[in-house]
Each structure stands twice: as structure tokens, then as C-alpha cells.
Amino acid sequence: GGACKKSEDIKPGAEALADDLDNDYDQRQDERHDNKNIDSSKSELTKDIAGRVPATYKSTSLRRWRPAPSVLPVPGGAGEKGKAVHIPPEKEALMKEKFKLNQFNLLASDMISLNRSLTDVRLEGFFADIRYKLFGHCCRCKDKKYPKLLPTTSIVIVFHNEAWSTLLRTVWSVINRSPRPLLKEVILVDDASERGKKLENYVKTLPVPVFVLRTEKRSGLIRARLLGAKHVTGQVITFLDAHCECTEGWLEPLLARIVEDRRTVVCPIIDVISDETFEYITASDMTWGGFNWKLNFRWYRVPQREMDRRNGDRTAPLRTPTMAGGLFSIDKEYFYELGAYDEGMDIWGGENLEMSFRVWQCGGKLEIIPCSHVGHVFRDKSPYTFPGGVSKIVLHNAARVAEVWMDEWRDFYYAMNPGARNVPVGDISSRKALREKLKCKSFRWYLENVYPESQMPLDYYYLGDIRNVQTKNCLDTMGRKSGENLGMTYCHNLGGNQVFAYTKRQQIMSDDNCLDASSRTGPVKLVRCHGMGGNQAWVYDEVDKTIKHVNTGSCLTKPETTDVNLPLLKSCSYHEGQQWIMDSDFKW
Numbered sequence: 001g002g003a004c005k006k007s008e009d010i011k012p013g014a015e016a017l018a019d020d021l022d023n024d025y026d027q028r029q030d031e032r033h034d035n036k037n038i039d040s041s042k043s044e045l046t047k048d049i050a051g052r053v054p055a056t057y058k059s060t061s062l063r064r065w066r067p068a069p070s071v072l073p074v075p076g077g078a079g080e081k082g083k084a085v086h087i088p089p090e091k092e093a094l095m096k097e098k099f100k101l102n103q104f105n106l107l108a109s110d111m112i113s114l115n116r117s118l119t120d121v122r123l124e125g126f127f128a129d130i131r132y133k134l135f136g137h138c139c140r141c142k143d144k145k146y147p148k149l150l151p152t153t154s155i156v157i158v159f160h161n162e163a164w165s166t167l168l169r170t171v172w173s174v175i176n177r178s179p180r181p182l183l184k185e186v187i188l189v190d191d192a193s194e195r196g197k198k199l200e201n202y203v204k205t206l207p208v209p210v211f212v213l214r215t216e217k218r219s220g221l222i223r224a225r226l227l228g229a230k231h232v233t234g235q236v237i238t239f240l241d242a243h244c245e246c247t248e249g250w251l252e253p254l255l256a257r258i259v260e261d262r263r264t265v266v267c268p269i270i271d272v273i274s275d276e277t278f279e280y281i282t283a284s285d286m287t288w289g290g291f292n293w294k295l296n297f298r299w300y301r302v303p304q305r306e307m308d309r310r311n312g313d314r315t316a317p318l319r320t321p322t323m324a325g326g327l328f329s330i331d332k333e334y335f336y337e338l339g340a341y342d343e344g345m346d347i348w349g350g351e352n353l354e355m356s357f358r359v360w361q362c363g364g365k366l367e368i369i370p371c372s373h374v375g376h377v378f379r380d381k382s383p384y385t386f387p388g389g390v391s392k393i394v395l396h397n398a399a400r401v402a403e404v405w406m407d408e409w410r411d412f413y414y415a416m417n418p419g420a421r422n423v424p425v426g427d428i429s430s431r432k433a434l435r436e437k438l439k440c441k442s443f444r445w446y447l448e449n450v451y452p453e454s455q456m457p458l459d460y461y462y463l464g465d466i467r468n469v470q471t472k473n474c475l476d477t478m479g480r481k482s483g484e485n486l487g488m489t490y491c492h493n494l495g496g497n498q499v500f501a502y503t504k505r506q507q508i509m510s511d512d513n514c515l516d517a518s519s520r521t522g523p524v525k526l527v528r529c530h531g532m533g534g535n536q537a538w539v540y541d542e543v544d545k546t547i548k549h550v551n552t553g554s555c556l557t558k559p560e561t562t563d564v565n566l567p568l569l570k571s572c573s574y575h576e577g578q579q580w581i582m583d584s585d586f587k588w
């Protein structure tokens, strides 16, 4: 592009600190995008993008298009081939200072070329080769043949106070690694950033159409994405976070899958770009998306059931119960048919589960396409403000998910999040009407058919706290992890760590952990639920009020006075210390 100055090492020294802190979109960071492939194909490209507006779906031909060679590594360049960047000790203070701006190592990011090279991370190798030879079906991503006619896509990237280098590296990775005929445009939505340099002039120099939109006031990522989507002219919308890097061949498999079935919402495998070193680390292709009782998104191991459905082919589309939310492609018309996003959601959170449930319950499919890899900088903390408070916003969004989509299982959400009841959910009538209009299936259907491995029990007798008759105290996980002892303390009536479900499969569970005992005298531990009975099977007797461990015949017993926080397992004597009440008086 015309604005490209020649390659120069960026050496932000201590003297750079002051002005870097008030302007982290410092132009010095774009000094190294001397992109060889782009210039040579520029005339081709203008013709492709501007000269042809596909009238129908599946109309953009890749037949005559030849891929540019992938971006060549700059010898000795920081972070090339996705390698880690190490900051010399004398710059550590500066590094720490800059880390606070975005909650990632901005100094490292600024040292890396805006179009650094990455290695090709797609699955191949010995076992894939063997399968290919033996069974003839292709288990190597690089050998897969995609239709020559694929829909065009527009990339929508929303951001608030994003750093120049990560944002533009995202854009460059899209430009460098997407077949040009498929890339309609890139739409950047600035969600009222308070700092940063103007992008308008810079994007004009880029070899593909890149537009910058602005929200009038901080609107949050959900409404910012809606604004971006409105301006999409491609056939497919592809959303990305503002700190991503797309790898070789990331786009074709996503679009190809949508061509097969336009009601498929597809996600790449989200690889990890280290927030400390910006190293590109390939993520497992054996994880999918789930969620816990709090309605937090979580990664879990793909169950054997789904591996079997795919005949063990790790390159086949993976049906995932939920998506992380930031990176996915969806047919534009389908996006709107399906209800776009819930405009009542603020700032951050919840929209990923909302869309996941909606896709599945309303007749679509949600998949991870393992041949598509995109890196993302995962952070420990959020760098920006949540006007009105983090928990209030996140709980508000989650409550909308629970109320509209989860039927009776919304109780788990309210039980697990003390205070969630006090957060107003706002007007949800239009979202409920949407669910009606689309004739969406129930949450029970979703749990039975899409996510039977979920920690939401399908059938349960009870959800609430479990009180001891003698001590009047309650069982309490004390927030402990799998493998640790169950605890007990005074009943606080707030739910959270004192909420247990007693299920028809005889489990007593708290989120994904179950009460578990392996000997007749305890201890009683919290162990990841396995759903196979065994040490995790308990029978509650409503008459004598005992909780009996099936395997050992022992009874759950109040703690000794020496350790009042440790419930025990003892032979049953039916005294009050072994009587429990499952009949909570929570406020939900």
C-alpha cells in the first residue's frame, strides 16, 4: 500500500513511554507492513472487489484466482512465525506500564510486524495420512477441496480502546490470508474509544475496502456489532475480535460449510495468542463450548459421542453446544431471520450463549470447523470500564438469556448467582415473541439432543440448600474445586455455594461437581460428576430425612464439634445429626 514506509526496527525506549501512554495508537507501529504480496496483486484485486457484485449466493468464483504466497517471515523480525517475543530486562518497567492499557503485553505487540508470518497450523501428519490411505477420506485439512464458488464475506470487527498494533494486525491477517475474491470488505466499528489515533486515513491505504464506523456513545459490543452488520454488503457476516490473527486457509472452510447448509453458524478453532509474549499457540481440536450454572462460557473436552458421530475424523465439523462468541461466520440473511442479537444487552457478556441457544433451539446448527484456525489474545482481566458496574451488566445480560431461552433451568442461574434477582432484566417481550415466531424448541430439547453432557440435570427432585436438623447449618462447597472436601457452615439463604441439586440419577450436585465418597467413613468430597452412579449415588429418604450413600450404606452426618465445617459419613443411626432438610426458603 502507498502508506507503507520501509522496514525499520521499532525500538520503543523509555523516552517513548510518555507519549505512548497518551497515544497508544502510535503510528510508529505501522512502519513495517512492507507487504510484498499485496502490491503485486493490487490491480487484480480492485477488479475483483469493485468490479463484480455477485447477484446470487455461491457466486464468487475462485477458479481464476491464484492465492498469493503466504506472508514471508521478515528475517530476525520479532514474533515472526508466531514466535514469542521476549522483552529485555531493561524494558521491563515500560512493559509493565503498558500492560495496564490493554491487559496484554502492548510493548511486545508493538514490536511485531503488523503482518507477521505464522506457521500453518492445520491438522496433518502421520495418523491423518494413514486414514487417508486406508479409508480414502480426507483427514488432512490441506487436501480438502472446497467448492470453487463460495459466497463473499464482510468482516466486522468492533472495538473499544483497542491498541493500534493488535487491531491493525487483525486487519492485515485478514487481508493477507483471505482469498481476495471472497473478501467483500472489512468494517471496523469504533465503540466510542477514548484514546487512539484516527484510522480513517490509514485504512484508505489498504488494498481492500476497509470502513470505519463509530457509535455515538459507548454502546457495548453487542449493539456495536449490530451497527456493523447493518452495513455489510457481503453474503456472509464474519465477526472477529479486535486482537486476532487469521491463519492460512482460515476462511474457505467456514464459507464452504455455510454453502452446504446456510443455517449453520460456524466458528474457527480459536488458538491462543499469549497475552504475555504474543506467541501463537495452537489450541486443542478436542474442546468444545459449554457453560456452567452461573452461565459462564467454558471450554470442555469433546465427548466420545461426538467423536463417534464424526467417525473419528478430527477435521470434520464439530457440533458444539455453545460458542465463545467473538469469532464466527453466519449467512447475513440468516443472521436477521434468526433475530440478529438482543439489543437489550449491554457492553459485554451473555450474547454468545444467547446466540448459541437460539441457533440450536430455532432449527440451526452451531459448529466449530477444525480446519479453520484463528488466534485470539485471551486476557485475564478486562481492560475497559463497565459503566454501572461489571456484575450488574453481566448479570443483566445473563438474566435475559435465562429468561428467554432456558425455561425452568433458569432457576439454576438465579440459584447460583446471589444477587441476580435484584438486577432488572428489562423488557424481554420482543425476544420472547421472536422465540414464538420462530417456533423454537424447548431448553429440555436442547439439553436432551444437543448437550446431554451438560451439568444442568435433565430431571431433578430438588434445587436448593441442604440443612442439618440438629445444627441448622447448611452443606457448602466453600467454592472448592474437584477433589476437595465438602464443607458446611451457617445457612445464608443466598444460594451460590449452598445450592445443590438432587437429581433423578441420585446425584447431589453443585454445578459440575458431585458429592462423592469412596469409603464407608468418608470423607465426602466434591468430585467432577461422572453420571455413572457408583460413589456418587445417594438416596434421600423423605421420611427419616437421611441422605444415604448407596455404595456403602452409610449416612451423611453433621460434623464433629472439633471440626464444625466438615460433614462426615458414618453408619446410620438415624439421630438428628443425620437428618437433612431439602426445602429451602430462598428468595427466587
Ligand code: UD2
Binding pocket: 158, 159, 160, 161, 162, 191, 218, 219, 220, 221, 224, 240, 241, 242, 243, 270, 324, 325, 326, 327, 347, 348, 349, 350, 351, 352, 376, 379, 382, 384
Ligand atoms: C469473549 C468473546 C467476545 C464476546 C465476549 C462475551 C472470543 C474470542 N471473545 O470475550 O467476542 O463474545 O466473550 O461478550 O470469543 N468491545 C466493544 N465495546 C465494549 C466492550 C468490548 O466494542 O463496550 C469489543 C472489544 O474491543 C473486543 C470485542 O468487543 O474487540 C470483545 O471484547 P473482549 O475482547 O473484551 O471479549 P473477550 O475476548 O474477553
Ligand code: MN
Binding pocket: 241, 242, 243, 326, 376, 377
Ligand atoms: Mn477478545
